[in-house]
Amino acid sequence: MYGKKVKLRFIFLALILASVILIVFLILQSLKENVVYFQSPSEIKSLIELDKKKIRVGGMVKEQSVFINSNEVNFIITDFKKEINVIYSGAVPNLFAEGKGVVAEGFLKDKNYFIATKILAKHDENYMPPEVKKAIGDK
């Protein structure tokens, strides 16, 4: 009924459609796996169940809370309502200091301890990541 050319074109289109669907599926799937959510200390405290996934925690580094020994950096992140202890063994960025904003990436050990795998760098003293702004509200 149809010519050979039409048939070929139909197969071609079907192939393209299939691969596009496959690619969209692939992208969405790995997006779901690799997205990192941001939470404030208060949000973590109100969690019912602990998430095993990697998250980001943001807020202020509490004054007088940084403690360093030969293989770890310990400090407390606060959003002036709730706080959380952070244990980190890695390099801290330039502007990491007490009383400054910070974003840490890692895993929750429990509701009070956060094992950070990365502390995110910032490049401007006055600059505050939107996440941190949100976490500490209007303060």
Place this chain on the structure above:
Amino acid sequence: MLANQIGYYSLILGLLFSVLLCRVSIKDFNNTNKQINQNILSLSFLQLVFVIVSFLSLIISFINSDFSNETVFNNSHTTKPLFYKISGTWGNHEGSLLLWLLVLTLFIFLFLIKSREQPKKYRILTLLFQQIIIIGFFLFVLMTSNPFNHLFPTPSEGLGLNPILQDPALAIHPPILYLGYVGTSVIFSSSLAAVTQNYVSKKWAQHIKKWVLVSWIFLTLGIMLGSIWAYYELGWGGFWFWDPVENVSLMPWLTLTALLHCIIVLERRAALTSWVVILSIATFTLSMCGTFLVRSGILNSVHTFANDPARGIFILIFLFVLIILSLGIFFLFHKEKNKDLNNFFWLSKETSILINNWFMMYFLSVVLIGTVYPIFLDVISSEKISVGPPFYQKLIVPFLIPFLFFMSLGPRLKWIKSTIENKNSLIIIFITSVILTFFIIKNLTTDLLFYTVLVSTAFFLFFTTLKELFVKKFNNISQTVAHFGFSLLVLSILFNSILSTEIITNIKIGEKYSYNKGEIFFKKLEERKESNFKSIIAYFEIKNENEKIVELKPEIRIYNQPVIITSEADIKTTLLEDKFLVMNLVKGNEYFNIRYQVKPFMVWIWISVLLLSIGGLMSLFKKRYEK
């Protein structure tokens, strides 16, 4: 003071010339003369002169530290070295937009000079479209980001430039990148003009290819400079972070690379006309989107100079106008010529270039989704998320395997209808690559099968292009060099990521830290004073397995204005590997936080990107195709 006035009024004059140019060229459009009115050239030249004068006067204000100028006050300081006073001119929002404008006017003038053999109406229309963009930018600069705002009373000292921007690579990064970004505006305008004139043809392709190449070379180099800077300045020891601001520069690069390939199909076979036009529009739109995302403060990074919503909204509206205009023109005027030619034989150069384009579009959509999705989610649900490097690696790296494989075979095919020649030598090269890879990779990684396949295809491309370079010396050497550069790039990135090692520890002065392959010794600390910063220099001795000692001296700098602490990594580069050491001081503690990395083949990443652009450069200066 005076420079300020001159700069501002030159800008307004420049805008007036835009309006004048539009008037004169519309009048000239229906004139029967074969050549365009000489006045248009002079007007375009004068416009360029005024923008240059405006730009120079801003530079002069910066050199003289004239703090009655708000831009200078916000971004400069008397103690800053002269070189960074000058580079500070484009190291801020207002100045960098002035630079955009400068390049826009420069390019349209060059276009007018270089296109004398082209049809008159096409040239005038290109000028008109370009002037629409130029007027948009003039209005943007004058209304929302005037670089010549006056401050009274005059402050005695400026606020200074963000210290991490005070760096040689970053001083030339914006101009080079802009030459690439703005070069795409010429491609955009001219493709729209060509569509309206029904001139998307072989002749047009031959002429616009030069502009595609120029933009592509500058964009490549600009991205590389930014990447080099990130490598030694940000202290992570990586060169690409899949950060949104990096992604927005990569997106136009991907479409431009696709365009670079399919414009050749248009040039040789007069096919793929619509696709070429769509890519031209997409490339410039993505460049503009990049400017929008970076400048509006939606993405946070060093590029965000100030968060002013008015600016973001202006660019957004401007962007929408351009998109609607260009798509409107495309659908109204574009006629697909000789449809039959679009049916390619499956084994031909055309098909292989199409395959390249498909891959480019795939990479583009991955980067686009990864960059835009978090913004999108934030807007609709105010949920804050980030998409990390694993997302991109997972989706891009496996697809490199077929990509590299087709890249080795594609260029060897002939136009229209082809067969694969020298099958035997190809098979031999392929088998050699696989065996070689297997023995190199064997002990290095856990995911043996995947990496063997991936590295084999990279080696396959490496050897086929290498053979091409030596055997058929003058047959399309520019393409071979560029592809060779790409294979080298993939190989060095792969080996770099597989073989890199890292040690992070906290250490006191005089302490030794031993690890399985050697020892790090923190010898002493020294202080030094420079004109605009105080620096603390640490002396480290690193002993490796062969008892060889390397001395590394990372620095911590405390800048006086603005008060910012930065760490300067110390890097020892050899052909085989980079040794990278960076330290951080955490206030009030005797422990210093250090990060030591050994990164093999680091320098080859830069060399291969240079090779890529050299390939482009050779193509630019190559004589016309031998028929």
